[in-house]
Amino acid sequence: MRLLVVDDSPEIVEILSSVMEIIGHEVTKAYDGTEAVKQLLNNRYDIVITDAKMPIMDGIELCKFIKSQFPDIYIIGISGYLDALKEFKEAGADICLSKPFTFEEIEEAVKLRFNTSPTAFGSIALQIIV
Numbered sequence: 001m002r003l004l005v006v007d008d009s010p011e012i013v014e015i016l017s018s019v020m021e022i023i024g025h026e027v028t029k030a031y032d033g034t035e036a037v038k039q040l041l042n043n044r045y046d047i048v049i050t051d052a053k054m055p056i057m058d059g060i061e062l063c064k065f066i067k068s069q070f071p072d073i074y075i076i077g078i079s080g081y082l083d084a085l086k087e088f089k090e091a092g093a094d095i096c097l098s099k100p101f102t103f104e105e106i107e108e109a110v111k112l113r114f115n116t117s118p119t120a121f122g123s124i125a126l127q128i129i130v
Contacts, residue, residue, distance in 0.1 A: 001026070001046040001110070001113065002025070002026045002027075002028070002043070002044060002045045002046050002047075003025050003026065003027045003045060003049060003110070004027075004028050004029075004040065004043075004045045004047070004050075005017050005020065005027055005030070005048075005050075006029075006030045006031070006032070006035075006036040006048065006049065006050040006051065006054070006059065006062065007054065007078075008031055008051065008053075008054040008055060009051070010031065013030075016049060016106065019103050019106065020049075025110070028045070032054045032055055032056045032057060033050075033054055033056060033057025033059065033062035034056050034057045036050065036057075036062055037057070040066065040069070040073075045073055046073070046074060046113060047073065047075075047076060047110060047113055048062075048066060048073055048075050048076070049076045049078065050062055050063065050076070051079060052079035052081065052084035052085075052087065052088060053079065053084065059077060059078075059079070059084075059088070060084065060088060060091050063075050063077060063088060063091040063092055063093050064091045064092065066092075067091065067092035074094045074113045075088075075092065075095075076094065076096075076097065076106070076109050077089075077091075077095070077096045077097070078096070078097045078099055079096070079098070079099060080098065080099040080100075085098060094112075094113075095112060097109060
């Protein structure tokens with residue numbers, strides 16, 4: 001699968017990208033929402049993993065843009081803030097993970113891409129969102 005990983009923390013982008021590449025995915029990196037939009041307009045992705053809090057264009061705005069322009073792209077929203085996870089859900093994210101999460105949780109969220117409908121929140125959508 002082709003993934004776009006978006007976070008303003010270079011360390012998180014590198015770690016997530018490395019993990020996704022190790023399990024066999026092709027990964028592109030972006031460090032804010034506007035950079036992600038440029039990638040989305042020029043490439044095709046199956047999944048976008050995005051942080052909520054970023055400068056210039058945050059992950060919530062990015063999620064809304066993706067769902068309006070590329071509704072088939074599966075979005076995994078990540079954040080350490082409960083309010084941001086709720087905002088991701090309202091913006092149309094398919095899965096939300098609370099930071100810190102395990103590599104197993106992010107891998108399972110990626111696997112759910114083909115095991116659920118695009119708008120379903122799987123069990124990984126974590127009980128904190130209810």
